[in-house]
Amino acid sequence: MWPSMLLAALLLGSAPLPLAADQIRVAVASNFRQAMAAAAERFEHSSGHEVVLIPGSTGKHYAQIRNGAPYDAFFAADVDKPLRLEEERRIVPGSRFTYAIGQLVLWSADPDLVDPAGEVLKSDRFRHLAIANPDLAPYGAAARSVLQALGLWDALAPKLVRGENIEQTFQFIISGNAELGFAARSQLAVPGRDFAGSSWQPSNALYPPIEQQAVLLQDSPAGRALLAFMQGEEARAIIRAYGYDSP
Structure with a gap:
């Protein structure tokens, strides 16, 4: 029996162990x-x-x-x-x-503020526009590109409220600190959550992918x-x- 027991022990010792969780x-x-x-x-x-x-x-x-x-x-x-x-x-x-x-979207919690063509950006219907910091956050850089392409960057500069990142920017809009702002489409598409409001999705031609x-x-x-x-x-x-x- 001893050789059989020894063989079994050797086989067990050589069996692969499960990978440790890291x-x-x-x-x-x-x-x-x-x-x-x-x-x-x-x-x-x-x-x-x-x-x-x-x-x-x-x-x-x-x-x-x-x-x-x-x-x-x-x-x-x-x-x-x-x-x-x-x-x-x-x-x-x-x-x-x-x-x-990712996809950029102009969004407001107000269901009547943002029109399907984004013409609200040329109006005086808002005091604050939220964007992520263009120097730190890619979605902020994309928002800047859209406003520059529309010829509105300089005109809207006094109204800009800059978040450190796109998440903080979204909170500015939800809280009402900014009446509207540029968010990530993904922030409005969270499964199980229904964000009302109004939105405009800029053409991909207005900002780099x-x-x-x-x-x-x-x-x-x-x-x-x-x-x-x-x-x-x-x-x-x-x-x-x-x-x-x-x-």
Whole structure:
């Protein structure tokens, strides 16, 4: 019996053990926070790993990463910052990819304020217009492009209320601190929530595409698994449900 017992012990000792669950710290653009939370919940359930989300403006996240912030992955609201990190050799090679394409919308909680053509921007029917900081937030840069294309940037400058990121900007509009403002379409497309009000979606020709990219900053099996999941159909279906276009 001894040889059989020894063989069994050896076989048990050589059997593969389940992968240990790891924590993944993800810097995520404010506009993508809710969609990422929904996707992360599915990923956690299927993988056993824990995802910790740190939402904020893409510009601030980029600066923090360059200063050594301990993030494992970065889901930005643009292409520029992930590309810069790649050029600076701060990412896992080959990890940069587009995960969503955002859409800009002019929105007001007042159902009678914003017309289908956006002509309200040329009127005196509002005192404050909210936009995200164009120097920090890609959706703010897109809003600036729209106003410049319409020839309204200088005229509306005194009325602008600038949020640090698109999430804060949306709160300005909801709270009434600004009668209207430029938000992400995804903020109005949260499953289970019905935002009334009025809106106008500018033509894509008025602003550069809001292509959103992600990168892996620290190489690990858990991090690679998360990025692979986010490129799969299950995650893409969630992303579309939250008002984004798929790449």
